[in-house]
Amino acid sequence: MAGLERIILGQPLFAGLAPAIATAVCGCARNVRFEPDQYLLREGAPADELYLIRQGAVALQIHAPGQMSRIVSTLGPGEILGVSWLLPPYRWSFDACALEPTHAIGLDARCLRDKCEADHDLGYELLKRVAGQLVRRLHASRLQMLDVYRSPVA
Amino acid sequence: MNAAVVPDPWVPRPHRITAVQQEAADTVSLELSGIEGPTGRFEPGQFNMLYVFGVGEIAISLSGDPDDHGRWVHTVRSVGAVSAAITRLARGDIVGVRGPFGSAWPLNQALQRDLVIVAGGLGLAPLRPAIHHVLHRRPGYRRVVILIGMRSAGEILYRAQLERWREALDIELEVTVDRPDGAWRGHVGVVPTLIGRLGLDPAHTVALVCGPEIMMRFSANALCDAGVAPANIHLSMERNMKCALGLCGRCQFGPTFICKDGPVLPLARIAGILALREV
Numbered sequence: 001m002a003g004l005e006r007i008i009l010g011q012p013l014f015a016g017l018a019p020a021i022a023t024a025v026c027g028c029a030r031n032v033r034f035e036p037d038q039y040l041l042r043e044g045a046p047a048d049e050l051y052l053i054r055q056g057a058v059a060l061q062i063h064a065p066g067q068m069s070r071i072v073s074t075l076g077p078g079e080i081l082g083v084s085w086l087l088p089p090y091r092w093s094f095d096a097c098a099l100e101p102t103h104a105i106g107l108d109a110r111c112l113r114d115k116c117e118a119d120h121d122l123g124y125e126l127l128k129r130v131a132g133q134l135v136r137r138l139h140a141s142r143l144q145m146l147d148v149y150r151s152p153v154a
Numbered sequence: 155m156n157a158a159v160v161p162d163p164w165v166p167r168p169h170r171i172t173a174v175q176q177e178a179a180d181t182v183s184l185e186l187s188g189i190e191g192p193t194g195r196f197e198p199g200q201f202n203m204l205y206v207f208g209v210g211e212i213a214i215s216l217s218g219d220p221d222d223h224g225r226w227v228h229t230v231r232s233v234g235a236v237s238a239a240i241t242r243l244a245r246g247d248i249v250g251v252r253g254p255f256g257s258a259w260p261l262n263q264a265l266q267r268d269l270v271i272v273a274g275g276l277g278l279a280p281l282r283p284a285i286h287h288v289l290h291r292r293p294g295y296r297r298v299v300i301l302i303g304m305r306s307a308g309e310i311l312y313r314a315q316l317e318r319w320r321e322a323l324d325i326e327l328e329v330t331v332d333r334p335d336g337a338w339r340g341h342v343g344v345v346p347t348l349i350g351r352l353g354l355d356p357a358h359t360v361a362l363v364c365g366p367e368i369m370m371r372f373s374a375n376a377l378c379d380a381g382v383a384p385a386n387i388h389l390s391m392e393r394n395m396k397c398a399l400g401l402c403g404r405c406q407f408g409p410t411f412i413c414k415d416g417p418v419l420p421l422a423r424i425a426g427i428l429a430l431r432e433v
Contacts, residue, residue, distance in 0.1 A: 057341065059342065067336075068336035069336075070334070070336075071334045071338065071342040072342065073342050073343040073347075074330070074340075074341045074342045074343055076341075076348070076351040077351050077353070078350065078351055078353075079350075079351070099339060136347075136350070137347075139372070140343055140344050140346065140347045140372075143344045143346070143368065143369070143372055144332045144343060144344050146368060147305065147332070148274065148275070148365075148366040148368045148369050149274060149275030149276070149303075149304065149305040149309070149332070149365075149366060149369075150233075150305075
């Protein structure tokens with residue numbers, strides 16, 4: 001097994017992937033590294049590469065003119081950065097900036113999309129795994145909106 | 155020979171406030187010393203009933219170092235009549251104290267295992283004695299992880315102490331906030347999201363969780379998803395308390411009384427009722 005394939009299969013997102021699917025995914029992958037304050041994604045840019053974070057932390061940000069960027073959430077090891085690659089128009093909705101030295105697996109979005117269209121078993125397996133992260137992130141966002149740290153009256 | 159005098163658990167004993175530390179805009183830590191005698195020992199996770207004369211009495215967790223036998227520390231946020239009155243007290247004022255009451259964090263169960271401490275908001279206060287206990291006995295534990303969720307950077311409790319702990323090379327400490335200001339460079343998001351990133355060894359992990367009940371449910375789910383057994387996940391539950399002795403029933407939580415059987419309870423014991431709105 002090649003080094004990159006071993007790294008990818010070592011990620012919880014891809015654990016237990018069937019060998020043929022793993023090989024196909026690895027064919028779209030590369031190792032990447034980002035320095036602190038380096039942007040991985042820019043709002044409005046083509047969603048042509050997503051990242052699976054191996055190490056480090058990345059802030060999802062949104063900006064408004066005349067204001068500092070506001071961090072919406074931070075992502076860490078084992079998490080996918082970027083979901084807009086899945087659906088048209090394939091454009092990022094947020095900025096993403098490394099907060100610390102960050103190692104990730106870059107996955108070519110067009111390559112992955114083409115393989116998912118050509119092999120629906122691969123596509124379904126990949127979507128199930130990505131959807132699991134999306135659901136957890138949705139739940140976390142709802143919890144974040146609840147303002148749970150306000151104490152009951154005592 | 156006179157028998158040792160056991161304090162009447164119904165009668166508040168006067169304690170003098172020896173120091174007040176402003177922790178956040180609405181939160182203070184009070185140091186108390188006994189007037190009639192030294193403060194007693196307590197176990198991490200236990201609470202006292204604090205009585206503001208003429209106002210009322212509420213349950214407040216002990217938040218200081220359990221190995222510091224000369225004083226008790228309580229951290230109080232102003233949210234109601236009694237807690238607001240407590241936060242207005244000054245050095246030299248006197249409060250009534252009953253306790254300590256309740257169950258403790260099972261720190262012996264965590265010996266020679268990984269320990270994950272998950273705190274949300276003021277839930278850090280009941281966990282701080284456990285952290286002190288563990289750090290005093292660090293070789294007895296394997297990996298020690300402290301995850302803290304706060305509403306915003308301005309509400310982070312014990313900031314100087316957290317910075318010292320974070321600099322220690324033998325513990326992992328992460329703070330995340332729900333609402334960052336422009337200067338915040340740390341994690342943003344709810345604290346359960348940090349659990350999935352830890353790469354836990356679930357068969358050898360004990361977790362202690364304290365915070366708002368919704369946050370504890372999500373954290374418990376994240377720990378279970380990571381493979382930690384419910385018997386090894388412990389939550390500190392909160393209900394309004396009156397007697398603190400398991401007699402009045404005010405804090406009944408299903409078949410348990412939070413004051414007497416809790417506040418620290420294993421998830422395995424309460425999982426079935428944790429999400430029931432009727433309790």
